[in-house]
Amino acid sequence: MRSVEPVAASTVAAFDHECDVLVVGFGCAGAAAAFEAASAGARVLVLERAGGPGGSSAMSGGELYLGGGTAVQKACGFDDTPDDMFTYLKAALGPHADEEKLRLYCDGSVEHFEWFRDRGLTFNESMYDAPSWMPPTQDGLMWLGENAWPYDTVARPAPRGHRPATESFGGWMIMDKLVAAAKAAGAACHTDTRAANLVVDDAGRVVGVVARQYGETVTYRAHRGVILTTGGFVDNEEMLAQHAPALLGHGKVSDGLDDGDGIQMAAAIGAATRRMAVVQIAMSALPAMLVRGMLVNALGQRFINEDVYPGLFSVAALQHQPGPYWAIVDEEGYEDIPARDLWGVRPTFVAETLAELEQELGMPAGALETTVVTYNRHAERGEDPYFHKAAKWLRPLRAPFAAVDPRLGFNPGDRESAGAGSGASGFTLGGLHTTVDGVVLNNSGQPIPGLYAAGRAASGIHGEGYISGTSLGDGTFFGRRAGLAAAADA
Amino acid sequence: MRSVEPVAASTVAAFDHECDVLVVGFGCAGAAAAFEAASAGARVLVLERAGGPGGSSAMSGGELYLGGGTAVQKACGFDDTPDDMFTYLKAALGPHADEEKLRLYCDGSVEHFEWFRDRGLTFNESMYDAPSWMPPTQDGLMWLGENAWPYDTVARPAPRGHRPATESFGGWMIMDKLVAAAKAAGAACHTDTRAANLVVDDAGRVVGVVARQYGETVTYRAHRGVILTTGGFVDNEEMLAQHAPALLGHGKVSDGLDDGDGIQMAAAIGAATRRMAVVQIAMSALPAMLVRGMLVNALGQRFINEDVYPGLFSVAALQHQPGPYWAIVDEEGYEDIPARDLWGVRPTFVAETLAELEQELGMPAGALETTVVTYNRHAERGEDPYFHKAAKWLRPLRAPFAAVDPRLGFNPGDRESAGAGSGASGFTLGGLHTTVDGVVLNNSGQPIPGLYAAGRAASGIHGEGYISGTSLGDGTFFGRRAGLAAAADA
Numbered sequence: 005m006r007s008v009e010p011v012a013a014s015t016v017a018a019f020d021h022e023c024d025v026l027v028v029g030f031g032c033a034g035a036a037a038a039f040e041a042a043s044a045g046a047r048v049l050v051l052e053r054a055g056g057p058g059g060s061s062a063m064s065g066g067e068l069y070l071g072g073g074t075a076v077q078k079a080c081g082f083d084d085t086p087d088d089m090f091t092y093l094k095a096a097l098g099p100h101a102d103e104e105k106l107r108l109y110c111d112g113s114v115e116h117f118e119w120f121r122d123r124g125l126t127f128n129e130s131m132y133d134a135p136s137w138m139p140p141t142q143d144g145l146m147w148l149g150e151n152a153w154p155y156d157t158v159a160r161p162a163p164r165g166h167r168p169a170t171e172s173f174g175g176w177m178i179m180d181k182l183v184a185a186a187k188a189a190g191a192a193c194h195t196d197t198r199a200a201n202l203v204v205d206d207a208g209r210v211v212g213v214v215a216r217q218y219g220e221t222v223t224y225r226a227h228r229g230v231i232l233t234t235g236g237f238v239d240n241e242e243m244l245a246q247h248a249p250a251l252l253g254h255g256k257v258s259d260g261l262d263d264g265d266g267i268q269m270a271a272a273i274g275a276a277t278r279r280m281a282v283v284q285i286a287m288s289a290l291p292a293m294l295v296r297g298m299l300v301n302a303l304g305q306r307f308i309n310e311d312v313y314p315g316l317f318s319v320a321a322l323q324h325q326p327g328p329y330w331a332i333v334d335e336e337g338y339e340d341i342p343a344r345d346l347w348g349v350r351p352t353f354v355a356e357t358l359a360e361l362e363q364e365l366g367m368p369a370g371a372l373e374t375t376v377v378t379y380n381r382h383a384e385r386g387e388d389p390y391f392h393k394a395a396k397w398l399r400p401l402r403a404p405f406a407a408v409d410p411r412l413g414f415n416p417g418d419r420e421s422a423g424a425g426s427g428a429s430g431f432t433l434g435g436l437h438t439t440v441d442g443v444v445l446n447n448s449g450q451p452i453p454g455l456y457a458a459g460r461a462a463s464g465i466h467g468e469g470y471i472s473g474t475s476l477g478d479g480t481f482f483g484r485r486a487g488l489a490a491a492a493d494a
Numbered sequence: 495m496r497s498v499e500p501v502a503a504s505t506v507a508a509f510d511h512e513c514d515v516l517v518v519g520f521g522c523a524g525a526a527a528a529f530e531a532a533s534a535g536a537r538v539l540v541l542e543r544a545g546g547p548g549g550s551s552a553m554s555g556g557e558l559y560l561g562g563g564t565a566v567q568k569a570c571g572f573d574d575t576p577d578d579m580f581t582y583l584k585a586a587l588g589p590h591a592d593e594e595k596l597r598l599y600c601d602g603s604v605e606h607f608e609w610f611r612d613r614g615l616t617f618n619e620s621m622y623d624a625p626s627w628m629p630p631t632q633d634g635l636m637w638l639g640e641n642a643w644p645y646d647t648v649a650r651p652a653p654r655g656h657r658p659a660t661e662s663f664g665g666w667m668i669m670d671k672l673v674a675a676a677k678a679a680g681a682a683c684h685t686d687t688r689a690a691n692l693v694v695d696d697a698g699r700v701v702g703v704v705a706r707q708y709g710e711t712v713t714y715r716a717h718r719g720v721i722l723t724t725g726g727f728v729d730n731e732e733m734l735a736q737h738a739p740a741l742l743g744h745g746k747v748s749d750g751l752d753d754g755d756g757i758q759m760a761a762a763i764g765a766a767t768r769r770m771a772v773v774q775i776a777m778s779a780l781p782a783m784l785v786r787g788m789l790v791n792a793l794g795q796r797f798i799n800e801d802v803y804p805g806l807f808s809v810a811a812l813q814h815q816p817g818p819y820w821a822i823v824d825e826e827g828y829e830d831i832p833a834r835d836l837w838g839v840r841p842t843f844v845a846e847t848l849a850e851l852e853q854e855l856g857m858p859a860g861a862l863e864t865t866v867v868t869y870n871r872h873a874e875r876g877e878d879p880y881f882h883k884a885a886k887w888l889r890p891l892r893a894p895f896a897a898v899d900p901r902l903g904f905n906p907g908d909r910e911s912a913g914a915g916s917g918a919s920g921f922t923l924g925g926l927h928t929t930v931d932g933v934v935l936n937n938s939g940q941p942i943p944g945l946y947a948a949g950r951a952a953s954g955i956h957g958e959g960y961i962s963g964t965s966l967g968d969g970t971f972f973g974r975r976a977g978l979a980a981a982a983d984a
Contacts, residue, residue, distance in 0.1 A: 269937075271764065274764055447758045450497070
């Protein structure tokens with residue numbers, strides 16, 4: 005293990021570089037922080053380990069969870085409010101979402117949407133109205149579970165998945181614009197530069213960073229603040245074992261450099277962490293397939309309405325149910341899956357009877373049959389009294405049947421494990437404990453002078469749930485706030 | 495929030511008290527550490543916040559998870575081995591149990607059992623062979639889930655719940671003996687003394703503690719080491735919110751002083767923590783009732799064999815299934831519960847038909863009936879192909895039926911919430927990251943000189959599961975090792 009222990013400022017004879025605000029990590033949170041700090045007049049320097057900016061943000065699908073009445077929502081005919089957005093996210097990111105951060109995030113969401121447009125992103129004013137991880141269109145708006153039970157009973161549903169118009173991956177497009185904006189505002193960037201240790205003065209203030217650059221040690225002095233936007237720790241097996249073992253053995257949604265070094269550098273000087281065990285983990289299962297059939301556990305039991313945001317059915321399965329899991333579809337449902345071949349969906353088992361299928365799946369005799377008979381009896385009346393899947397998806401399933409391994413297929417966020425390994429992949433949501441302005445707190449609940457964090461290096465708006473677009477969303481939103489706060493730090 | 499920041503040794507003009515090994519907290523881990531350090535010739539001082547020793551350990555039921563071939567096991571006819579013990583605990587405390595600590599714990603278990611006898615505890619050489627949280631007898635041995643599926647398929651079952659002979663609570667008896675042993679070995683104790691901050695010298699070594707005693711500040715110098723045995727953090731709502739929100743709103747199994755201050759004092763100087771989200775949480779449900787019927791979730795689905803260690807069915811319900819949960823029993827099963835009146839079991843609903851009962855319980859029509867019909871069909875053949883409850887408990891359930899709220903009744907470990915609140919209670923299992931000798935590690939994986947921890951202030955043998963007797967068990971086992979290591983620390 006590398007040493008993340010702090011360096012005393014008194015031992016640094018002369019700093020190689022000086023700035024006002026030093027941002028560590030040039031993903032979405034770093035870019036947002038750098039833009040705001042530079043726009044506020046601070047001399048900003050961004051350190052990036054890789055050969056260029058982008059980080060894991062650039063590899064994401066590019067959904068932005070925004071709402072409360074954005075121009076795209078209005079153009080598509082939805083009359084959203086910050087309160088409905090807050091109520092939905094509190095439930096879907098819960099239990100135990102951070103209500104203070106969430107309130108600010110929702111109240112500021114329309115402004116934040118405009119901020120993205122002002123940075124040069126465009127959003128088509130059209131809606132993709134079908135279940136999908138990532139629509140195969142350039143529609144600017146999509147559902148992310150807002151119209152599924154029980155969320156539709158607590159908040160007025162409105163789609164809030166905002167997607168920049170691009171023929172490439174949305175994440176890359178977003179980072180392209182934000183990096184350009186940060187640079188245009190005056191931020192400089194040192195690539196191939198890995199921050200290794202925080203520099204702390206005698207009063208306990210963070211005043212800089214010691215970094216490694218092409219095998220050399222380079223020192224950076226930050227007069228107003230250091231902002232850690234180094235990402236989560238899914239790429240650090242040791243940290244996963246200590247804090248988030250649920251991700252061990254699964255694929256990683258990352259650029260391969262999310263090793264938690266920023267979290268550890270800060271913890272080494274007594275920074276508090278928060279919710280380090282919380283993860284998002286997703287099966288690659290095709291949502292358009294699941295809504296047309298059912299998702300069952302190893303015992304043939306259903307356990308969730310299949311039309312929720314697919315991250316939620318993934319977590320419900322992987323963290324709470326005995327596996328393996330199976331998508332059960334009939335021929336009509338299977339044929340009806342849009343772009344089925346594009347996604348590479350293939351039945352694992354096909355059978356003329358449920359008795360035959362449950363035997364193939366190693367389930368107790370009668371287990372799957374009981375579930376399907378019950379489902380069909382209610383579906384005939386357009387009802388799902390167990391899990392309340394929307395009536396539009398309810399239809400009795402008829403022979404022949406197929407069982408599809410929901411871990412197979414295409415998952416846009418997953419670069420490492422698609423089609424291999426566990427068939428599931430994820431990332432971490434825990435991190436440094438920060439105020440709404442990104443100030444890192446110590447274990448006594450007090451600010452650590454000069455130290456800020458945002459993005460997945462920090463614990464954000466999330467409780468124990470996750471919805472697409474909330475990482476790019478809270479990373480940029482609280483990255484901006486951290487940049488402004490650091491720029492104003494005496 | 496109280497400040498837990500360290501104090502520089504250079505600022506302490508003169509220490510009020512000096513010793514070789516300073517133990518902070520006089521529960522089971524502290525007593526074991528103090529005994530061993532004092533027996534090794536160190537001058538030992540134990541600080542205790544409360545007016546007397548004991549801590550949460552003294553309020554526990556007093557089970558000790560021990561095995562591998564103890565005298566009590568042999569006398570009761572069981573031929574146990576450390577390997578079987580390891581294999582069972584790895585599964586039941588898993589996933590992600592700490593295999594290095596667990597291996598030592600199992601290999602050393604017979605010696606550790608004799609250590610308890612040498613400290614004056616007696617264990618009756620008789621077995622209580624029925625499901626129970628705490629047997630109403632003085633039998634020295636009980637099952638703690640070893641004979642339940644799937645554990646009985648991976649390791650040869652042997653009962654390992656060891657219980658000291660006492661007419662009072664076992665936890666009190668254990669602490670009485672261990673405190674006396676520590677004192678007899680030469681350890682002194684300052685009660686009503688609350689450690690507040692670690693004292694650290696210029697080289698980063700922990701050399702003492704600043705404490706509060708009757709409103710005054712008192713300083714302690716430890717020449718060889720400070721051992722934190724301050725317990726977990728179930729009594730600190732703020733820490734629960736940051737790290738283990740699953741326990742928010744539930745009862746607390748503690749003496750009311752488990753506020754995590756030792757963990758935070760150490761984290762403030764850069765100590766690493768581990769698995770801070772992991773908790774044990776238990777419903778007060780009577781095991782003898784559940785095995786005679788079934789445990790179902792809010793949708794009338796079974797989800798576990800009811801004859802597992804009751805902590806496991808509690809976690810399976812509370813952390814993974816939609817509630818409320820119900821114990822479903824028939825008249826014959828209900829009448830058959832031993833000492834039913836003693837435990838205060840009362841049916842919540844009684845009905846002549848399952849249709850009536852499931853309506854009372856607000857379940858989808860047919861939900862409970864489907865489950866019971868399926869259960870009965872298999873039970874007639876002595877089988878439970880879904881969850882593999884032992885054949886001795888399998889019998890078709892016949893009208894009339896009762897639904898009993900499994901959160902009601904008597905839970906020996908729970909002093910606060912019995913019969914009130916959520917009806918479930920628990921404690922934390924995460925804490926400081928330590929070596930097998932109790933050395934606290936920093937975020938770079940290096941030892942913090944002079945700092946040790948054991949008991950629930952540290953992360954122990956546990957993964958995400960829990961079995962009774964493993965807290966007193968690993969607290970004393972690794973407390974002893976920490977005491978020996980600190981006594982030998984130059």
